[in-house]
Amino acid sequence: MKQKAIYPGTFDPFTNGHLDVLERALNIFEQVIVVIAENCQKNVLFTVDERVAMIREVVGDYPAVSVEVLHGGLLADYARQAGAKAIVRGVRQVKDFEYEFQMSLLNRHLYPEVTTVFLMPNVKYTYVASSIIREVALLGGDVSKFVHPCVLEKLHLKRDEANTK
Ligand code: PNS
Secondary structure (H helix, E strand, C coil), rough: CCCEEEEECCCCCCCHHHHHHHHHCCCCCCEEEEEEEEECCCCCCCHHHHHHHHHHHCCCCCCEEEEEECCCCCCHHHHHCCCCCCCEEEEHHHHHHHHHHHHHHHHHHHHCCCCCEEEEHHHHHHCHHHHHHHHHHCCCCCCCCCCCCHHHHHHHHHHHHHCCC
């Protein structure tokens, strides 16, 4: 099977765990669109423009990857309009599954031709989540093993900004 998939998320910020899932998706799909959800009712650290710029830098070496934004609206509608029949989601632990299961069935209800594909990242990323990376980085902890250097640099800028307030 070689076709187009979307890989949606908040990506605040994009981590090496996300990159691992993306690389696995590229083994299956010809083209993957990373879709950054702008309005998903979460408190974010990075603006959508900052997230787009960071992810474009991280995936710069992958010609089969593009980075787009979901400016509100349903993911299922976005997938349909993009001609994507697959939604890729990373699942790290069993606790992720309940929400993912619900979301995948709802998306299938909204767009019956779409299939959600769950991919497990390398076990070394099992405990890596954007929320924990943000928290640790803003408190001065070392997260360099879990994010691309360009993301690390931006996290340090946010930390410095927070410390000068
Ligand atoms: O990785 P995240 O941050 O949990 O991403 C969740 C995301 C953005 C994929 C999800 O909230 C989403 O799909 N939002 C778009 C709005 C939508 O379609 N909601 C219904 C999904 S069933």
